[in-house]
Amino acid sequence: MHVSPAVFLAITMVSSCAGVVLNFPVNRANRLRATFKSFQPRQRPYRPHASTREVKELKPTPEQPAVSRRDIKLTNFNNNMVYGTIAVGTPGQELNIVFDTGPGPMWILSSHGRTHLNWENHRKYNNDSSSTYRNKHKSFAMKYDFGILGGYIGQDCVAVAGLTVENQQFGEAVVVDLDMLAKTDIDGIVGLGFRNMTRGVETNLLDNMVSQGLLPAPVFSFYLSREEEEEDGHGSTLTLGGANPDFFRGNFKFANLTAPDRWQFKMDRVQLPNGADTFGESGCEAEVVSTSSAILGPYTDVYYLNTKLGAKQILAPGPYMYEFDCSKVDWLPDVEFILNGEKLALSSKDYVIKMEKDGTIVCYSAFKGRIAYEESEEKLWTLGQVFMRGFYTYFDKGNHRIGFAKARR
Missing domain, CATH: 2.40.70.10 (Acid Proteases)
Structure with a gap:
C-alpha cells in the first residue's frame, strides 16, 4: 500500500469523529450562521417528475429496476479515501460522494456558497437548476476533527446505483472550512449510519431507499481493494441491500x-x-x-x-x-x-x-x-x-x- 504522508495523516484524523456533531465556540458558530443566513434559496412549487408516479403505481421500468442488491463502483483516492458518484436533482447533477459508516447526515457542496476557499475544482449542487428541489427552511452545521461546515437543509431526488430516491433531505453546505477535503475530489458525504446526530436532516439515504421499496433491507457491504488490484480492474465496491x-x-x-x-x-x-x-x-x-x-x-x-x-x-x-x-x-x-x-x-x-x-x-x-x-x-x-x-x-x-x-x- 503506497500513499503520500500528507494524505495518510490527514485522512487518519477523520477516525471515529467523522460525522460526529459537536458544539463549537459560540462566537464562531454565530459567525457561521450569520454568513449562510443570507444564502437561503427561494421556495418553488414541488413538481415531481414522471418516474415518481411510475414507480409507485406501475411495475418497475428499466430505469427503476425491481428490488435487489445494487453495486456502486468506488474510486480509490491515494489508498486512503474511496468515493462514488451520485446525481442530485432533476435533471441530475453528478457529485463525488464519500459513503460514511458514521452517524452524520448527507451533505453536499452548494453553488450558492461564497466561502469555498480552495474548492474551485469541485462540483457543486445548484438547486436553481432542479425542478424537483424543495427548501426545508432549516439550517444545519457540522464539526469534524478537520474543520466545520454549515448551510441549510434541502430536499430533492437522488439517483444512486441506477435507482432514484425521492424526497431525500441533505445539507447544502454554503460555508466550508475543511482544508483537508479541499485537497481531494470529494463534493460531499452520505451518512450510512444511525440517525442520532443528523442536525435536522430527517431522512437517511439507506432508510429512504428501503422505505420506498428500492432495496430489500437496510443492509450494505464494503469491498475495499488494494492499490495493485485497482490497476487490475478489481476496484472497490459498495453493495446496497445485501452482500x-x-x-x-x-x-x-x-x-x-x-x-x-x-x-x-x-x-x-x-x-x-x-x-x-x-x-x-x-x-x-x-x-x-x-x-x-x-x-x-x-x-x-x-x-x-x-x-x-x-x-x-x-x-x-x-x-x-x-x-x-x-x-x-x-x-x-x-x-x-x-x-x-x-x-x-x-x-x-x-x-x-x-x-x-x-x-x-x-x-x-x-x-x-x-x-x-x-x-x-x-x-x-x-x-x-x-x-x-x-x-x-x-x-x-x-x-x-x-x-x-x-x-x-
Whole structure:
C-alpha cells in the first residue's frame, strides 16, 4: 500500500469523529450562521417528475429496476479515501460522494456558497437548476476533527446505483472550512449510519431507499481493494441491500452491536499468532469507520503491539506513529482480531503502509495509538480502511449486527 504522508495523516484524523456533531465556540458558530443566513434559496412549487408516479403505481421500468442488491463502483483516492458518484436533482447533477459508516447526515457542496476557499475544482449542487428541489427552511452545521461546515437543509431526488430516491433531505453546505477535503475530489458525504446526530436532516439515504421499496433491507457491504488490484480492474465496491459473493469467501463471522448509534461491537482481544502476545484483553470494544484510513487503539496496547512487530516509534511525520524496516515487512506475522472466539487474521500486506519520503520508500505501521479522553475510549479500537481491505464487511442495520468475511483476492 503506497500513499503520500500528507494524505495518510490527514485522512487518519477523520477516525471515529467523522460525522460526529459537536458544539463549537459560540462566537464562531454565530459567525457561521450569520454568513449562510443570507444564502437561503427561494421556495418553488414541488413538481415531481414522471418516474415518481411510475414507480409507485406501475411495475418497475428499466430505469427503476425491481428490488435487489445494487453495486456502486468506488474510486480509490491515494489508498486512503474511496468515493462514488451520485446525481442530485432533476435533471441530475453528478457529485463525488464519500459513503460514511458514521452517524452524520448527507451533505453536499452548494453553488450558492461564497466561502469555498480552495474548492474551485469541485462540483457543486445548484438547486436553481432542479425542478424537483424543495427548501426545508432549516439550517444545519457540522464539526469534524478537520474543520466545520454549515448551510441549510434541502430536499430533492437522488439517483444512486441506477435507482432514484425521492424526497431525500441533505445539507447544502454554503460555508466550508475543511482544508483537508479541499485537497481531494470529494463534493460531499452520505451518512450510512444511525440517525442520532443528523442536525435536522430527517431522512437517511439507506432508510429512504428501503422505505420506498428500492432495496430489500437496510443492509450494505464494503469491498475495499488494494492499490495493485485497482490497476487490475478489481476496484472497490459498495453493495446496497445485501452482500456480493464475488468479493468474499467463506462464511461471515457476526457480532451484535453494543452501541445504539454506531457500528460498535465487543471484541475478545487482539493478538499475534497462537496467542503468544495479546493486547486489549478483558473484552475490549471495536468500531468500524469507513472514513478512517488507519487502525486506532489504546495507546499502551498499540505501543506493545508495534514493539512486538519490530516497529520503532517516531516523532515525524506525526505523533504515535511507528516505522518498520522495509526489508523485513514481507516476513511479519499476521495480527489476529478475536471475535466470539474466532480469528480474523490481518496480513502485513494490509497493515504496512508504504510511503515515499525523500526519494525512498518508508514503511509505517497502520496501528496508531489513541489517547483516551473519555472512559468509553479506554478500550476502544477503531478499525478503518486498512482492516476493511482484509475483510469484506457487512453492515446490517435491521438486525443491529456487523459481519466479516475474508476478502476475495
